[in-house]
Amino acid sequence: MELGEQKLLDIKEGLKSGVPIVIGYIPIAMAFGILAKTEGVSLLDTMLFSVLVFAGASQFMALNLLAVGVGAGEIILATLLMNFRHFLMSASLAAKLEDRRKRWIPLAAFAVTDETFSVAALRQGTLTLNYLLPMEYAAYGSWLGGTALGYLLGSALPELVKASMGVALYAMFTAILVPAVRKSKVVTILALGAGILNTVLSYSRIVTSGWSLILTILLVAAAGAWIFDGEEVERDE
Amino acid sequence: MLVLIVGMMAVTYLPRVIPFFIVSQTKLSKRIQRFLQFIPYAALGALIIPGAFSATPDMPSAAMVGILFAGLYGWFRGGIIIPVLGSIIATWMILSSGFGMIM
Numbered sequence: 001m002e003l004g005e006q007k008l009l010d011i012k013e014g015l016k017s018g019v020p021i022v023i024g025y026i027p028i029a030m031a032f033g034i035l036a037k038t039e040g041v042s043l044l045d046t047m048l049f050s051v052l053v054f055a056g057a058s059q060f061m062a063l064n065l066l067a068v069g070v071g072a073g074e075i076i077l078a079t080l081l082m083n084f085r086h087f088l089m090s091a092s093l094a095a096k097l098e099d100r101r102k103r104w105i106p107l108a109a110f111a112v113t114d115e116t117f118s119v120a121a122l123r124q125g126t127l128t129l130n131y132l133l134p135m136e137y138a139a140y141g142s143w144l145g146g147t148a149l150g151y152l153l154g155s156a157l158p159e160l161v162k163a164s165m166g167v168a169l170y171a172m173f174t175a176i177l178v179p180a181v182r183k184s185k186v187v188t189i190l191a192l193g194a195g196i197l198n199t200v201l202s203y204s205r206i207v208t209s210g211w212s213l214i215l216t217i218l219l220v221a222a223a224g225a226w227i228f229d230g231e232e233v234e235r236d237e
Numbered sequence: 238m239l240v241l242i243v244g245m246m247a248v249t250y251l252p253r254v255i256p257f258f259i260v261s262q263t264k265l266s267k268r269i270q271r272f273l274q275f276i277p278y279a280a281l282g283a284l285i286i287p288g289a290f291s292a293t294p295d296m297p298s299a300a301m302v303g304i305l306f307a308g309l310y311g312w313f314r315g316g317i318i319i320p321v322l323g324s325i326i327a328t329w330m331i332l333s334s335g336f337g338m339i340m
Contacts, residue, residue: 017317045239048239052246079245080248087253090257091256091259092277094260109250109253112253118280160329160332167328170304170307171304172307174289175307175308175317175321176317191279191281193279194282197283216283217279221278
């Protein structure tokens with residue numbers, strides 16, 4: 001009985017955690033649908049992008065590169081570089097996940113995005129698939145729905161509302177990070193260090209934005225693990 | 238087009254799924270564990286900065302006010318849904334008032 005209750009509680013928590021991502025994805029997915037239509041991509045192909053790839057930045061990049069006539073091979077390579085940051089994110093989630101029911105892992109891994117990762121990784125206490133999957137797939141549903149809405153209805157949302165909703169994911173990242181910063185100096189140093197390094201790398205244009213994120217996460221987390229030897233970040237309240 | 242989409246799926250999915258099988262089958266040293274534990278904080282820092290400064294490109298101050306609200310609310314009260322909704326409303330208010338023009 002108690003196990004069943006815990007399961008329901010986790011699912012409910014997962015869906016609730018998905019809400020900010022759902023809100024944040026709608027305007028971005030709609031923008032993708034609108035852009036795809038403008039560039040003459042069919043509705044089926046547009047949906048397939050969102051259904052199969054489910055990685056916002058690289059989907060936009062693909063449309064932009066297609067528009068200037070870049071070939072599929074090059075776009076796929078650029079996608080690999082851009083989305084390789086998820087390797088680091090999945091590795092981090094895998095270490096936190098306590099629930100190892102193998103057949104659900106491929107599904108959970110498919111929906112690892114910057115946003116679902118951030119919410120899951122900073123969840124207090126244990127991370128279970130009962131929590132992770134509903135959160136991820138609420139986000140996925142919103143990504144698909146937003147894509148279809150954008151393609152079919154165009155800019156159904158007023159410009160001002162869409163622009164305001166553009167702040168949602170940054171607000172979510174901030175709201176997730178701030179309590180951890182408040183509790184730990186190490187977290188503060190890591191997050192600030194990463195922000196500064198990412199700013200320097202992206203504005204100096206030494207590397208592309210995809211690389212900038214990967215390098216920043218890799219270097220800052222590695223430097224942290226080296227410097228803060230023996231210090232543990234508090235995970236629980 | 239289908240070749241492109243399936244190719245993109247493959248190169249996106251593989252980095253997402255492979256770590257789950259590596260990490261669960263390896264005994265990790267303390268240092269690697271710490272590295273993996275630090276990744277979210279580094280990632281969040283890099284996801285917020287500098288992107289947040291151009292979240293509302295026409296009027297960056299509007300997004301700044303919204304994100305400031307999310308940060309302050311998160312600091313004192315916690316939670317995610319209220320900070321996110323509040324930041325959208327705050328951003329909308331600044332954008333629609335045109336107040337951000339003078340900031």
